[in-house]
Amino acid sequence: MTHLLKSRLAIGIIFLTALIFSACGTNQPEASDGLPASETSEVSETAEKPQLAATLFPQYDFVREIAGDLVEVSLLLPPGVESHSYEPTPKDIAGITEADAFLYTGEVMEPWAAKIIGNLGGKEVKIVDLSKGITLLASTEEEDAHEGEEEGDEDGHEEGAFDPHIWLDPNNAKIMVSTLLETLIEIDPENEAVFRENAEAYLAELTALDLAFRDLFAKSETQTIYYGGHFVFGYFAKAYGLTTVSPYDGFSPDAEPTPKRIADLIDAMDQAKFKVIYYEELVDPKIARLVSQETGAEMVLLHGAHNLSKEELESGTSYLELMHQNLEKLKLGMGYSE
Amino acid sequence: MMTFIDSIQQAVQYDFILKALLVGSLIAISASVLGLFLVLKKYSMIGDGLAHVSFATVAIALWLSASPLVVSIPIVILASFFILKLSEKTSMHGDAAISLVSSFSIAMAVLIASMAKGFNVDLMSYLFGSILVISNFDVAISAALSLVVIVTVMFFYHDLFAVTFDEEYTQAVGMNTKFYNYLLAVLTSITIALGIRIVGTMLISSLIVFPTVTALQVSKGFRMTILIATLISVVCVVLGVFISFAYNLPTGAVIVLMNAIAFALAFLIKALRR
């Protein structure tokens, strides 16, 4: 077993134990919406708000948008934690079984979800696979994505099969929102009208976002994104007809890029007209930095919206906000002109 | 073969390759110079052990929003002292002491991570360097490190040798045994703390142990062993970088592979000699 994997296993195990004993407030309510506890919660003990457990930031955010404070939604991932290495603790799992709905991104992103689902038999938890209705992309490389230090599967990915980052295409996001809407209506039929209204508004925003991107790329000089991180914008790229260049073969952020691939990236950038190298959120952008040093390119963040940093979470940022930021950043690098 | 040479020529055009070669070699030298003392004193697991300590220190640093390197080095040094003390005072051997400190550190790191309720940057990525992504600052540091390690070991060579060979004897004849042990601990800690950040854990642990063990197969004298180990280490780093470039493989792993091959060769030589 590699050292890295060993460390992570040990961490996982101890993490479980540590969290069981952690007396401080748990992750779940901590990470939940920054919205004020609403008055409706004092209405009655019996009419509790529906509880939803979201595995990843996008769905967490969508629920907030659609349902506001009519429901309580929690984000399983602690802030700053890289989503692909996450393993749920017993407390998390307990939280899921108490919830009314469990919102996961799909088997590919969270293979551990299947285990939990198996254990939920008998409980009244709605299991919502948000990849429903979305055409999954096969990973672009045929090669094994596991290079470098990993032997075993990184927790959260079935590599080599499909790209799990469905939410980065606004059109997919719309589908996810629709699925969520259905779920919310099922759980809380009384508020159907409110949900529908919010969802409509939100879908409109997503559509606007989509158009903004189309506009951007139509008016850009280049259709290529140079990315220093593990590549998450597969669906995004497909939607807008972009090419991507990244030194990572697969999606695991820990797979080590080979020197050849880095060299290729540098060469490609040297030839490109617009010198911007993008990097991903939460991970120390070493490759991007290196490329930046070699080519003089500017480093710009392109947020993959898996999870937020502590700061971001506290500032109450949203999927839309992140995507709009990405939009602006892309304008910078793609040579956009009105 | 020609294509291999071509790819070498190609590789050296890139700054990051040159840095990998330079820094890799410098760290390899530091690690090999210390490696013999550590292996013979049965502290071979120290690389792994202190890596876990580093993990905890980075968690602390991120929690306090401080620079990981600045927090890391002093704490790693203290941890190595603690390991020393443990094996002195109790009858614990080096490996058990290391294991103790190591697993404790992981636990601390995890606790801190959960208490801090998340960070702004992923902990893991901060911890594990890669020989390919070396900054200029890293270059400067590793040069300074190697200098310090080499000069110190040179100056204290005979004493360090004596303490490693027969600690009780050195005490009996009135040498300052404690000082030399702690000196070794400090040098090792700094090398590992920096090594992890610069070239990553897998590499630094193997750089400490592998070339030394290989050299032990074929050499007789103490000084000669260190020299051979250093040579093997640097050669493996250089070959590793070029081969990984040429064949599109991850560099760290290939370097370790080169070391394994070197060991096999050395073992063969030893067997043939008999």
Add this chain to the structure above:
Amino acid sequence: MNNPDRVNQNDAQLTNTQQPPKSEYLRSIILKADNVTLKYGRHEVLTDASFTVEAGDYIGIVGPNGSGKTSLMKAMLGLITPTGGQFSYAGEIKDNRFIGYLPQKVISGDPLFPAKVREVVAMGLLSSKRFPKHLSQEDYKKVDEILGRLKIGNLAEKKIGNLSGGQQQRVLLARALVSSPRLLILDEPTSALDPKVRENFYGILKELNEQDGVTILLVSHDIGSIGQYTKKMLYLDRTVVFFGTYEDFCHSQDMTHYFGPLSQHKFCWQHDDLPEAAAAKPTIHFHAPHIHVDHVHAHGQSIDHSHDSDEDLPDGSENELEKAGGKEPTAPKAGSSDKEARP
């Protein structure tokens, strides 16, 4: 050296920190133990040991297993701290310089250890050097010299792990000797050696003692044969049972009582060549005649008397004991009855 008054003067001057003047007779005491008590945890391995080692002595330290011999050596070297009492050292061996030490274990380190014999022996020169330590050509010459003297010059370039037990022992002896020590402490040095090698070994020690004036403390469990090599004996059994020349030992009736006449005879069979003076009237107290009787202390006496329970001391001893300032000679101490069980 046999003048009690002079010795007294020496004692007064001798401390841990003083450097005695460099005339021969004032350097005659090289090491002194005063009521040294050693404990491992709660287990007391050595109680109230006192004796004086003079320059040029060749002392065999003997006693049954567990009697505190190795512990005493370690305490002398500062590896263990006495829980009671203290050692005093002559200036030149202060801080363990110019002490050669051959520890008990046979192989130092494992066979994999890449140390050439030369490197190992050169280690012996380190303690007398100052920073930055450097081994010069001269130093290596010394190494080669001592290797030659011990007849292992041919092994200089060999790896220590590849040598036989006897060869390793000689290498470690070379290490102990290379710095021309004034005091040599050897802990069971010949237990792993075959007879021929052993003979050779003792021959070298004799040379060192007689020609070079090196003081030698030799720990051995082989009390039978040790007498043929050493000049004095320190018999330990968790305390000092006897310290003095072999002559004294052999003529001591207390020792006859302690060990039984057969054993005593066995221990004494070697010494044919004693000078006339030492063959004079035997005395009973536990320190060699040239030591001032102030140092005969109560505990030693009580051991003596435990064997004689109700008997009077043989003549001569009372005079000595009176000189000691009227210490009560006759009452046996309660705690020493265990000595009666000795064969």
